[in-house]
Amino acid sequence: MSSIRQLVIPNRLIGLKSGISCTSYIPVRNIYLHKGSRVAGLKRDPKEAFTTYNGYQYELSESNLKPIKEFLTQKYHISDELILQVLTHKSFGNGIKPYNEKLSAMGSKILSLFFTKFVVNKPSNNELAINGKNLDVLGSPMAKELGGRYALGVFAKNHNLNSIMFWKSSSHTVGFLNSGELKVSAQMMYALIGAVTLSHGKLVAEEFIQEKILNSNDTPLEDIASTVVESNIERKRKQKETV
Amino acid sequence: MLRRSMIVKDLARVSRLRGLMSIPQPRHYSQPSKAVNQQINLQHYENLNQSTSSFQAKYDNIQDYGSYKHNVFTHRLPESTASQSPPLVALHSRLNLSSQYSLSTLSQALNLNKFDDGLANNYGLNILGKNLLSYYVSEYLLVKYPRLPMPIHNVAVDSLMGSKALYQIGKIWGIEVDKSSKLDKYLSQESEFLKYGKLRYLTEERLDNNEAESGVYELSSEEITNLKSNNNTASSSSFISDEVEAYGSAVRAIIGGLYTHQGEEITKQFIQDHILSRKLLLENMFEFSQPTRELVRLCDKLNFQDPIDIRLIAETGRLSSHAIYVVGVFCGVEKLGEGVGSSMNEAKTRAVVNALMSYYLYSPIDNEGNEVKVPSDKDYKYLDGIVGLGDVAI
Numbered sequence: 358m359s360s361i362r363q364l365v366i367p368n369r370l371i372g373l374k375s376g377i378s379c380t381s382y383i384p385v386r387n388i389y390l391h392k393g394s395r396v397a398g399l400k401r402d403p404k405e406a407f408t409t410y411n412g413y414q415y416e417l418s419e420s421n422l423k424p425i426k427e428f429l430t431q432k433y434h435i436s437d438e439l440i441l442q443v444l445t446h447k448s449f450g451n452g453i454k455p456y457n458e459k460l461s462a463m464g465s466k467i468l469s470l471f472f473t474k475f476v477v478n479k480p481s482n483n484e485l486a487i488n489g490k491n492l493d494v495l496g497s498p499m500a501k502e503l504g505g506r507y508a509l510g511v512f513a514k515n516h517n518l519n520s521i522m523f524w525k526s527s528s529h530t531v532g533f534l535n536s537g538e539l540k541v542s543a544q545m546m547y548a549l550i551g552a553v554t555l556s557h558g559k560l561v562a563e564e565f566i567q568e569k570i571l572n573s574n575d576t577p578l579e580d581i582a583s584t585v586v587e588s589n590i591e592r593k594r595k596q597k598e599t600v
Numbered sequence: 601m602l603r604r605s606m607i608v609k610d611l612a613r614v615s616r617l618r619g620l621m622s623i624p625q626p627r628h629y630s631q632p633s634k635a636v637n638q639q640i641n642l643q644h645y646e647n648l649n650q651s652t653s654s655f656q657a658k659y660d661n662i663q664d665y666g667s668y669k670h671n672v673f674t675h676r677l678p679e680s681t682a683s684q685s686p687p688l689v690a691l692h693s694r695l696n697l698s699s700q701y702s703l704s705t706l707s708q709a710l711n712l713n714k715f716d717d718g719l720a721n722n723y724g725l726n727i728l729g730k731n732l733l734s735y736y737v738s739e740y741l742l743v744k745y746p747r748l749p750m751p752i753h754n755v756a757v758d759s760l761m762g763s764k765a766l767y768q769i770g771k772i773w774g775i776e777v778d779k780s781s782k783l784d785k786y787l788s789q790e791s792e793f794l795k796y797g798k799l800r801y802l803t804e805e806r807l808d809n810n811e812a813e814s815g816v817y818e819l820s821s822e823e824i825t826n827l828k829s830n831n832n833t834a835s836s837s838s839f840i841s842d843e844v845e846a847y848g849s850a851v852r853a854i855i856g857g858l859y860t861h862q863g864e865e866i867t868k869q870f871i872q873d874h875i876l877s878r879k880l881l882l883e884n885m886f887e888f889s890q891p892t893r894e895l896v897r898l899c900d901k902l903n904f905q906d907p908i909d910i911r912l913i914a915e916t917g918r919l920s921s922h923a924i925y926v927v928g929v930f931c932g933v934e935k936l937g938e939g940v941g942s943s944m945n946e947a948k949t950r951a952v953v954n955a956l957m958s959y960y961l962y963s964p965i966d967n968e969g970n971e972v973k974v975p976s977d978k979d980y981k982y983l984d985g986i987v988g989l990g991d992v993a994i
Contacts, residue, residue, distance in 0.1 A: 439987065442987065442989070451993050453897075453900065453992070454901075455989035455990060456989070458990050459746065459750070459987065462750075462753070463738065463742050466731075466735045466739070470732060470734075470735040473727070473731040473732075477665075477728065480666050481665070481666030481667070481668075483668070484675075484676075485675075487708075487725075487857070487861075488702075488860045488861050491665065491668060492723075492725060492727075493657045493668045493669050493670045493673075494657060494666075495727040495728060496655075496723060496724065497668055498656075499659075499662050555982060556982045558975045558976070558977075558980040559976040559980075562975070583662045
């Protein structure tokens with residue numbers, strides 16, 4: 358059922374200059390807010406337009422922010438508005454709410470740099486190492502996958518961080534990968550890292566990556582990445598054998 | 601003449617043989633300690649990550665990063681050899697590098713050849729430098745211009761650290777390309793040390809055929825395929841030649857080398873001095889197709905209550921052949937922008953574009969009015985307005 362709502366435009370004073378009559382004029386207009394499928398030219402009811410496919414209402418509520426807040430802990434605390442922005446993807450509400458694109462640009466860069474330094478600084482007896490840093494590992498599938506979209510998407514799913522995300526897919530029912538949920542989850546993770554970087558600075562953000570993502574108690578990122586890379590190598594080898 | 605052509609053929613055969621050398625696949629795998637969510641179909645993985653090059657390092661254990669090793673390389677250039685190369689020493693001091701930065705690393709940064717008698721190339725250094733550059737460049741742009749629309753942000757990143765920009769920097773640094781083949785070097789009795797200070801990316805085969813007229817540039821087979829794929833998608837101006845790419849790679853590798861020898865702080869300083877100090881003409885990168893619509897949408901996104909108004913502020917010579925109008929764009933009592941034009945329509949468009957530009961090019965300052973610090977700086981503090989809200993869809 359559609360509803361009729363009243364929208365009151367703020368007071369405007371008429372005849373203020375003349376200083377004679379000072380009656381306030383309150384224009385009232387009725388706006389029809391449409392529910393249900395989109396109809397061109399009709400304004401949609403925000404309550405419905407800003408609800409996700411699985412029924413979460415876009416708002417600054419404790420329940421919406423809870424998974425992220427618990428993951429961050431007090432040490433890496435970021436503001437509530439920033440958490441909501443982290444959870445919001447460009448696809449939600451036609452991009453009218455603050456979304457996480459810029460945050461994820463920050464996060465993905467710091468993550469790549471962190472893992473580059475992480476793999477390079479491992480002790481090595483490779484005689485080609487420069488000043489003790491083994492650069493041969495760079496460019497390998499594993500080094501690429503560590504900060505990669507696939508591993509992070511799976512990480513977000515395993516840690517249940519992507520249970521509440523504000524995004525929209527053309528078809529939400531076709532699975533984690535095909536619906537684009539993996540990409541959106543990974544982008545959310547990048548944005549989370551970006552938000553921590555912008556809130557606390559680079560050093561704290563690197564601690565955050567080390568503590569919460571690399572050394573996470575439950576399926577750390579390295580294991581996810583190596584499983585992904587190995588199964589990929591395995592599958593390719595099988596493909597070669599069949600050919 | 602006969603002798604020369606025989607040697608050329610011989611050299612070509614050798615380099616072809618080297619090109620055919622196969623790189624062994626990794627043999628040992630480890631099992632990760634904990635189970636990973638297996639519900640996800642890994643078959644689609646390849647669609648996301650199509651990066652299978654034949655150039656791969658071997659390892660004992662996938663998570664033992666110290667054990668990765670490229671088998672095509674056998675050695676690095678000895679420091680004693682590198683120090684005898686005049687162009688290399690000159691480049692080292694021209695860049696004002698410290699003595700901790702070894703000449704052999706600098707020489708390695710200039711080597712792009714995969715098969716050069718087992719001499720290590722700049723593959724790893726290039727990736728290291730690229731990651732350092734992308735972080736510091738993105739950080740700078742994201743914090744200094746938090747409201748730049750994403751396409752403009754990407755263009756800005758590209759104009760600071762894209763191959764074409766780095767090519768210019770490499771040229772400014774005076775990096776020279778090694779254009780003579782082994783035979784030419786032999787015939788002109790060129791010192792073998794000279795090449796270690798030059799940019800080496802041309803294969804022996806291409807060096808041999810380097811007899812085109814001056815001003816005529818022969819494309820390599822990769823460049824031809826690149827050009828063809830570019831023609832289908834983007835304009836040919838996005839074509840990047842091997843030379844440009846090689847210079848870019850060398851500059852990135854030099855930055856990577858700086859990290860290995862002198863650490864991240866010095867590298868950051870170097871990037872600030874050489875890359876971020878370049879002037880960026882951001883205002884020229886914008887192009888609005890529907891500015892008024894974009895502004896209305898933007899005000900909607902920013903939760904401005906009042907509607908957008910376009911008002912005439914001043915005019916002169918309405919009936920003359922050179923009328924001038926001054927138009928302002930307002931949201932309630934706030935003026936968002938102003939424009940001057942010879943017709944009201946022109947002035948209106950200019951006013952709207954002015955409003956949009958002053959929003960997008962906003963750069964935050966801290967409470968004392970100083971330029972805001974970036975997250976990698978000491979005493980960095982979070983400020984409101986440092987996080988962009990995202991562009992609007994029109």
